[in-house]
Amino acid sequence: MAARSGSWCPRPGSSAGPLPGAPSPRIIVVHRLSAIACRHDWRPLVEACDFRGMEARWKPFWEERGLYRTGSDPDREPFYCLDFFPYPSGAGLSVGHCRNYIPTDVISRRMRMGGRNVLHPMGWDAFGQPAEEYAIKTGIHPSIVTRRNTDTYRRQMKLIECSYDWSREIDSSDPAYYRWTQSFFLLLFDRGLAYEDENDQMWCPACRIVLSNEEAAGGCCWRCGGEVTRKRLKQWYFRITSYADRLLAGLDGLDWPEGIKAMQRNWIGRSEGAEVLFRVEAPGGLLVDLPVYTTRLDTIYGATFCVVAPEHPGLAGITQPERMEEVLRYASAARARSDRERLVSAEREKTGVFTGSFALNPFSGERVPVWVSDYVLSGYGTAAIMAVPAHDERDHAFARRFGIPMIEVIAPGGVPRGVEEAATTADGILLNSGEFGGLDSETARERMAAKAEAGGFGRVAVRYRFRDWLVSRQRYWGAPVPMIHCSACGAVPDRNLPVLLPPVESYEPDDTGRSPLARAADWVETSCPVCGGPASRDTNTMAGFACSSWYFLRFASPWEKERPFDPESVRYWLPVDLYVGGAEHAVMHLLYARFWTKVMYDAGVIDFDEPFTVLKNQGMLLGADHQKMSKSRGNVVTPDEMAERYGVDALRLYILFMGPFEADLEWSEEGIAGTSRFLKRLWALVLESPPGDGAPADASFRRELRYQLAKTVKKVTGDVDSFQFNTAVAALMEFVNFLAASRDRAPSASDDWRKAVSDLLLLLAPMTPFIAEELWHRLGFEGCTIHEQRWPGWSEADLVRDTVEMAVQVSGKVRGHITVPSEASEEEIREAALSSPRIREMLEGRKPVRIVVVPRRLVNLIV
């Protein structure tokens, strides 16, 4: 076998006919003489397909040409194709990450070939805990570790030939970047959307950090999975809840996966209900208003007690002296328990303590006891409820436990169901409800709210489940909160940006919730920008999600020094046309970024209020053992080893081919071996193509060839554009199989054959850039790159065939086939079917009672 690594230059002595409009192709064909001597089936053999040689050859060629520079041709439409901002972890990329980066790369390349200016950038969400943990252990500054990790990521992304415009690379931990993160913090502060509040925070004792609600979903830390406890701390918040309705409404217009939109709706958790005042007879004859929030105002005549959360600020005020000790003991015990503990124990049995006080139901005038229990949450509604055991499962469980009576006030479908065994939670007809008896639930809610409103003891109220975004962190490796605390002026913005991270002795956080920055005394001590008096810097840093809430804007003009971005560039490129990443950010990054975008829109900084027009989530890639890939399981496969063994093209093609983009799939090394084989067959097909001389023209074959080509171009174009890469690859394989099977007839269709092969390479170019370029040049297209060619088109006329084969069914079962002209009328088709010998046999003389003809598909004879 003639192995000729190192040179792709055409050799003298081999030649082939010219491609239309192209320089003369020169093809290397090495005849194995022994084979000719021994065998009659003469087959030329070509040099081996050497992927390493190709990669070494083309990388510098493209680099030199600046192939991946962002397009700036003013006549072209922009296309912004963006990957989620990666945190560069020390482990580097696995093939799992490739399921994100390779498809977006294919789309970017396809869009460039489609004549679009493409912005396809990459950068690093570089602030974050792992680098800091490492710094704590080793004393090495996090920026050094981060640099090491980003170098690895960049190297691997280049290895798999992602076509990023590296001149636009950004790093969120660079002061040139984070000064703008800080400036946006101040923008929010100036607009009243950033505020400080002292509260019981979710605290992860393992990470020694506070968590936002999104980060502590389910009572577990999103990073370490550990149990979340509470800690009372003063922290910075962004008022995201004031954008709740717009965040909700904006979802409708987005081309995002329904699941992600549903998760956001769910998380925001809008509910419409009513706030009603119960008047509590507090100690000392005082009457205290206790507002409760309910979505079931229609059940209020069934309220037999009230419950306040242990954290309720009015709890002590409404507790009778003789119950005080017990109530306070209960409340502080509840506060001491983690959310998780509270949840778990609540599943077993409800707990609570009677306050000794009674409240008046404003509708029924009934006197009901007021309890304290941890099943009422402090952060939602008014932290107090009216309990209707007959029609709420939780209240039912509580009432049963403590022997509190129940009153049935709703009859679903007009039929009382009885409520001793279980609560009836459905809507229905009201009973035992005074003047509202006989109304349906919905009408009752409206009328009752109106009455409460008129009487001044209630009103309709909308509540949201999500809370404001807790953004400050007690950690070193983040963007410092650019605020100064002055005893005279309060919290004052520091507009002298950037506020640089100071050098510190140790990166260790402590258990008090104070950041390591607090120990940098020289840095902390400063003067107040307003009054000039002594003041201290805020020692919190911002959560990483602040950095990733605007990075997509920075990519439009990352070189800007005096402003975060050039408005003109942002207007040109944004919003992002295609945004791709994992589904795990559904309610964190994706919600925060939408919020910042809306704030910037309101501030007149940008002219759109949704950042990501189309969102797609790639599926997870599991190891060959069906387990999530992880270092500890030892099932991680890296692109490096796969590129080494099979080449980058084979890896890229396998990632695309292995299954649907959104599906969770398992890695299989047999699979990548398959795409590697396919590329070798392609290589042989193109290089072994017989020269186009001698053979007489074969018109019917040429038509067939054109048909197959048009079909393939159409299919691949449609599939790639709709993210169905797996079926696009399958169509390319089918086409190669077709060409290989009909190679003997190639000389009789030489121009069409060359067109077919060069279009095939163009279709492959975005997926397998190396082999496509190599074969493109070997086909004779020299002095240009395949990656700057136009995406091929097809002619609908080529898709029309003379005859079609149709299935003939007898009573719905396929019993034979007929071949008819593709333009045949229904009548002709019917005739052809009925006169087919095989069908006549199947009919056994029976006459069809009905004949259904679907032109070009099938005939169904019903007997």
Add this chain to the structure above:
RNA sequence: GCCGGAGUGGCGGAAUGGCAGACGCGGCGGACUCAAAAUCCGCUGUCCGCAAGGGCGUGAGGGUUCGACUCCCUCCUCCGGCACCA
């Protein structure tokens, strides 16, 4: 419990309401080889049959239709998310 998504050969997966299983993997048989690997050719849902051919088949059960993997209803299983939010 609620919200999303998915159930098709030995495996990954294809199928605008119109011939289920494209394409690939694996397996079996053959060619080439001293041999193996690689490569090439053929077969490969399942059952009955020497064969021609036929029966059965898309998680289960109903329904709509000439015709259902596809649409409707009921149910089961798996994956992801949320979960005492009143």
